[in-house]
Amino acid sequence: MNLEKMGTIVLLVATMLVAISILVDGTASRLFNGAAGLAWFSAIGLLGTAAWRASRRWNLWLAAVVLTGLVAFVVTPSDFMPAMIGFGLAGTAIAIVARDNAVLWSKLVVGLYLPFHIGTAVARAIYRGATGGEATLRTDPPPTAALVPFVMLVAAVACATAAKAYLDRRRPARFETNRVLHNS
Numbered sequence: 001m002n003l004e005k006m007g008t009i010v011l012l013v014a015t016m017l018v019a020i021s022i023l024v025d026g027t028a029s030r031l032f033n034g035a036a037g038l039a040w041f042s043a044i045g046l047l048g049t050a051a052w053r054a055s056r057r058w059n060l061w062l063a064a065v066v067l068t069g070l071v072a073f074v075v076t077p078s079d080f081m082p083a084m085i086g087f088g089l090a091g092t093a094i095a096i097v098a099r100d101n102a103v104l105w106s107k108l109v110v111g112l113y114l115p116f117h118i119g120t121a122v123a124r125a126i127y128r129g130a131t132g133g134e135a136t137l138r139t140d141p142p143p144t145a146a147l148v149p150f151v152m153l154v155a156a157v158a159c160a161t162a163a164k165a166y167l168d169r170r171r172p173a174r175f176e177t178n179r180v181l182h183n184s
Helices: 003-023 026-054 058-074 080-130 143-183
Strands: none
Touching: 003 026, 003 080, 003 143, 026 080, 058 080, 080 143
């Protein structure tokens, strides 16, 4: 099994563990949350290695980091609609940049979301504390948040797949038109 498939499976397992950790209480919740974090970071390692082997283009890596940062700043992991829209747009954008490995890069953007989200939450708490606001971090997500990580993954992959299919359909037509014009 290749790294991308293993990373995808581990990321799917991580989304399920997140869901379980949100739906249960107490010690079980903390255990599942910890397991989800370990799985999520393992998925990042696997998907990141697969992406590194697929392309070392700096603009692609920059796009993945910038898109993840934007999504982490805008999307909270408790709302379905912002998650679908944000990760759908991120999946589409990374597909335009990546082209050949669009789905892999869309999964990496979802994987990178967790550390970016944690960093964004900490930065916001520090900012609120420094400006005299309440510097708290929310630790109890609503039950509806259980499926949001899965929705993020599906939205990013579905939109990356659709964007790649669209771009692939356009690519041969454009090349064919150029060939016809040059042969005339």
